[in-house]
Amino acid sequence: MPDNNGREQWGSKIGLILAVAGNAVGLGNFLRFPVQAAQNGGGAFMIPYFIFFLILGIPLMWIEWGIGRHGGRFNHGSAPGMFDVLWKHKLSKYFGTLGLFMSMVILIYYTYIESWTLGYSFFSLTGLYFDQTTADTMRNFLYSYQGKEVGQHFTSILPAYALMLVTFGLNFWVLYKGISKGIEKLAKIALPLLIIFAAILAVRIMFLGTPDLAVPENSVWNGFAFIWNPNISLLSNPSIWLAAAGQIFFTLSVGMGTIHAYASYLKPKDDIALSGLTTAATNGFAEVVLGAAIAIPVAVAFFGLNATQEFAKGGAFDLGFVSMPLIFQRIPLGQFFGFLWFLLLFFAGITSSVAMGQPVIAFLEDEFGLSRKKAVGVLAVIVLIAVQFVVFYQKYGFLNEMDYWAGTFGLVVFALIETVLFMWVFGADKAWKEMNEGGDFQIPRVFYFLMKYITPVVLFVLMIWWFIESAIPTLLLEGVNEVDKPYYWGSRALMVVIFISLILLVRKAWQKSQKKEN
């Protein structure tokens, strides 16, 4: 329903909140969070986690909502235009290009990962993987599905490719339907459903107690104890603090331009203070209450603490696609619970991936005057071409490379830029006024100080730490097989092509608007 200077509008406030929360609640809440908790000392991790939720997560939410609504007032639904409004400098829009780049690159590989969850929900229902009874055979099942190996059930990548196309189609169909009729409608259905599914699983897991009475230390409650018994002795380790800051950062889906795009469809006097807090709280609930109650406690109950930590070392995919399917084989109605688990991951994924498509669509609509149909079509063609490389070269690390630069390091760079632009260049007082305008409550004054000083400092430290710790080794391809190196370079080349194309598009858009003004 175009009414907001001819732009689309959200149907309701609750719909918008569910859409932004759906963007935030993703695979990270149910897979990355338990892995991070297990890798970083469980109870020791949770203390800095809550501290960073307050000083990094909530402030960043308000900052992005604020930038987004402010940009929308000037008919800009994506970061280049929003940054141009905040800072009248010819370079500002190019900084904003990062907000298009990050969301687009993540969308390219995230859609593929999301399709695995859809596939596994079918495999759970049909019990296809229920004959894989060890971690190694289950891993082979996953790798053969991904086309990395030949397995008993999959001899080609065709099933994975077909499901990728289905997932791709669903995503773009939702985007095509628009803000209110597509994204909002999806969020209103998918988010409550995924919360219900997660709650059912969490309750079921709690009642598992000690599955094998001969091994009493392997119990659900010891899994909870691992996560929740405060372990103060490990708090002197800075890497735990940085891991917690990183998790807060990822879980809220900040630093990729998606929240800005959603908030740009608000009216100037619409509330953002309560909406931003509600979004952060919903995401926190999904992670701390539900995410923490599923993968780790159940893995400890069936495999013990040491084996769970080993699974966690293997990463989120090992925990989600290897450890969990093994567990579902061992519990009554396992096929049904497996279906719920993977379907909830799919819902978490799709509500996030549609958000990643919106910034580029908004950019094409607002800056080039394209219709939504055309904008969605352009993005769909680009993503469909790029995803081919991800699908066929995933086994060589193509996806990992994209995930590191766009989905990890790039996000913190973008978040730092936007925080400095909003709180320092645009001005903290103006930014504060913007965030509180039309608010259903007044943001406590302490957050002014946090947003101006603490949030940028934490982001800066995080960026420098990651640069030294992982960006340099990643850049130098340390630990990468010789055979895989050309594919890593290919992945980088694709990202460079996308980034330069976006820069040129931004340049063209501004040239066009200048011509119009003259």
Add this chain to the structure above:
Amino acid sequence: MGLTTGGIIFLSCAWGGMTILTIYCFLKVIKSEKKQTQKK
């Protein structure tokens, strides 16, 4: 191992706090939306 007293307190505060905050926020949102609808 088992949950220690500290663990039970931490878990209760975290779950309780997050649940209460989420419900409180949603109730406030619903109230505000109702108010806006009445105004219209």
